[in-house]
Amino acid sequence: MAGSFASHFNGDTDKMTDTLKPQTPPTRRRFIAGATAATAGAATLGFPMIATAQTISLRFQSTWPQKDIFHEYANDFATRVNEMAGGKVKIEVLPAGAVVKAFDLLDAVNKGTLDGGHGVLAYWYGKNSAMALWGSGPAFGMDPNMVLAWHQFGGGKQMLEEIYKSLNMDVTSFVYGPMPTQPLGWFKKPIAKPEDIKGLKYRTVGLSIDIFTKMGAAVNALPGGEIVPAMDRGLLDAAEFNNATSDRLLGFPDVAKVCMLQSFHQCSENFEILFNKKKYDALPKEVKSIIEHAVEASSAEMSWKAIDRYSKDYSEMQQKQGVKFYKTPDSVLRAQLKAWDEVTAAKSAENPVFKKVLESQRAFAQRAVRWQNDTNVDYKMAYNHFFGAKKA
Numbered sequence: 228m229a230g231s232f233a234s235h236f237n238g239d240t241d242k243m244t245d246t247l248k249p250q251t252p253p254t255r256r257r258f259i260a261g262a263t264a265a266t267a268g269a270a271t272l273g274f275p276m277i278a279t280a281q282t283i284s285l286r287f288q289s290t291w292p293q294k295d296i297f298h299e300y301a302n303d304f305a306t307r308v309n310e311m312a313g314g315k316v317k318i319e320v321l322p323a324g325a326v327v328k329a330f331d332l333l334d335a336v337n338k339g340t341l342d343g344g345h346g347v348l349a350y351w352y353g354k355n356s357a358m359a360l361w362g363s364g365p366a367f368g369m370d371p372n373m374v375l376a377w378h379q380f381g382g383g384k385q386m387l388e389e390i391y392k393s394l395n396m397d398v399t400s401f402v403y404g405p406m407p408t409q410p411l412g413w414f415k416k417p418i419a420k421p422e423d424i425k426g427l428k429y430r431t432v433g434l435s436i437d438i439f440t441k442m443g444a445a446v447n448a449l450p451g452g453e454i455v456p457a458m459d460r461g462l463l464d465a466a467e468f469n470n471a472t473s474d475r476l477l478g479f480p481d482v483a484k485v486c487m488l489q490s491f492h493q494c495s496e497n498f499e500i501l502f503n504k505k506k507y508d509a510l511p512k513e514v515k516s517i518i519e520h521a522v523e524a525s526s527a528e529m530s531w532k533a534i535d536r537y538s539k540d541y542s543e544m545q546q547k548q549g550v551k552f553y554k555t556p557d558s559v560l561r562a563q564l565k566a567w568d569e570v571t572a573a574k575s576a577e578n579p580v581f582k583k584v585l586e587s588q589r590a591f592a593q594r595a596v597r598w599q600n601d602t603n604v605d606y607k608m609a610y611n612h613f614f615g616a617k618k619a
Contacts, residue, residue, distance in 0.1 A: 283514065285318045285506070290329035290346035292452040293322040296472045296536060297498075300404065301345035303532075304500060304525040311517045320345065329450035336501045337396045343502040348387075348402070349433030349493075354394050356434065356574050357581040360588060361387070361402060362496035363434035364567050367592035371405030371495045373599065374588075375526070378402050378497075381591035386584050393580070399507040401519075403526035404498035407533060411487035411555045412467030413458070413479045418487050418555065421562035430454050430466035434570060435492040441566035451477060458482040467492070470533070471541040480548040489555045491563040498529075 287305065291297040298320070305318035323329040332344040333351050348361040360366075361383070366374050377383050384402070391398055411418065412431075418424065425443030436446045449457060449466075455478040457463045465483070467490070468474055474486070500522060507515070544550040575582035 282314065283312075283316045283510065285316070285342040286321070286326075287318055287343040287345065288321045288323065288326050288332060288335070288341050289344065290323050290332050290350060290450065292477070294476050295451060296476065297345075297451070297469070298322055300498065300525070300529050300532075303528065304345070304521060307521040307525055307528075308518055311521055312514060316514055316517070318343070323450060323452060329452075333396065333398070333501065336398050336503050339503050339505065341503070342506050343500065346499055346501070347433075347496060348499050349435075349496065352433045352436075354396075355390050355580060356578055357390060357584045358387075359433035359435075360581070360584050361499075363432075363493055364438070364495075364571070365491040365564060366495035367589050368596040368600075369495050369588070369592045370599075371407075371497055372530075373592070373595055374495045375402065375405055375497055376595065377588055377591040382587050383584070386580075386587065390580060397504040399502040399504045401500040401502075401522045402497050403500060403522045404529045405526070406493075406496045406498070407470060407537065408494040409469050409490060409492070409496070410467060410474075411490040411492070411559070412465050413474070413483040414465045414485045414487060415483060417485055417551075417553045418559060420556065421559050424559070424562075427464045428462065430457070430463050430468075431492065433493070434574075435467075437570040437574075438492050438563055438566045441569055442562055455479060455482055469493075471537045471544065472533075472539075475540045475544055475548075480544055480550050484548075484550055486544075486550055486552050487555045488552050489560065491560055491567065 287301065289298045289301040291301065301320045305320045308316055308318055323332075326341055327335040329346070330350055332341070332346050333354070335341045336344050348358045349363055352359040352363075361374065361378070369377065374383075378387070387400055387402070391400065412429070414427075421442060424439065427444045428447065429439055429444040430447050430449050431439055432448045436448060439446050447457070447463065449463075451468055451473070454463070454466045454468060458466055458479075459482050466479075468477060468479070474480075479486070502518075507518075510518075541552075545552065571581075571585055575585060
């Protein structure tokens with residue numbers, strides 16, 4: 228740059244300028260030119276690559292219908308990355324079916340058909356049964372946030388990476404977003420005992436398929452957007468999806484008026500954000516850092532939003548749509564735990580990876596859940612004190 232600056236001041240123009248302005252000593256000229264070049268170099272090194280690079284465009288798809296709050300969560304993550312990157316990264320999120328079917332997302336991200344996606348690990352249960360342990364079952368008493376703690380600090384993340392590598396899945400996974408306990412599901416009449424499950428055409432996914440099969444149900448795994456139409460046509464007698472807001476948006480109250488709350492089949496599940504690994508590895512370091520922090524921030528924000536939205540829709544369905552909510556009887560919950568013992572014993576015997584993940588969760592839960600149970604106060608006592616029926 229210094230050389231080109233000097234070339235503009237050759238000949239008469241240079242002489243005229245020298246006549247009008249004080250002369251700068253040669254030594255000072257060299258110092259200024261050197262300092263300018265050094266400053267430019269420092270600026271280039273000091274600012275992140277994303278400050279000058281072209282916009283990085285990434286095409287994602289969720290495994291959720293456009294109207295579901297889960298698709299909203301996927302968009303929330305994309306928005307956070309886009310904003311944190313100052314417009315230099317643009318993640319576009321398409322709904323399920325826009326490019327591939329919901330259950331085909333993992334393969335599409337692996338092949339690079341999509342740059343990334345948003346779903347749950349239980350959807351890849353058919354690839355390796357161990358993957359469902361990030362969402363299905365009682366998780367030895369861990370709530371979803373504790374499962375995240377196990378994933379981040381108890382070895383879960385490394386084991387998941389090993390599983391994907393063994394499947395030749397070229398993906399980078401981020402597990403995040405603790406989900407509240409999912410209902411037992413939507414039924415035509417209340418479930419009073421374990422025997423009431425027998426013979427029902429029931430929808431669930433992951434290892435929950437095995438739990439309800441053990442309990443006598445005829446299970447059909449369907450993506451979220453297909454459940455209510457199947458119930459409406461009589462192809463399903465009952466179904467579970469996830470939460471009050473999703474269930475309401477998907478139309479469950481239009482096909483059933485009974486919802487059974489509390490279940491061990493999916494009480495500790497989290498979401499997963501996937502990237503095509505080659506695409507992710509090629510990103511600038513600063514962008515990777517933004518993504519990692521955006522995952523953590525989105526995890527917290529999602530859990531807060533869930534409390535607000537789910538509680539509102541829970542009330543709205545009771546007050547405006549005539550939905551009756553019932554607590555799942557303890558006898559049914561115990562039957563789930565018994566079925567879980569049988570399922571995990573069989574899966575551990577046939578799949579060493581399943582056994583490894585299960586034992587890792589057990590070891591983490593034994594100390595973490597004991598700590599949580601011993602430490603946490605009974606919040607229900609406080610709620611009943613303030614909002615329960617007052618004694619005369």
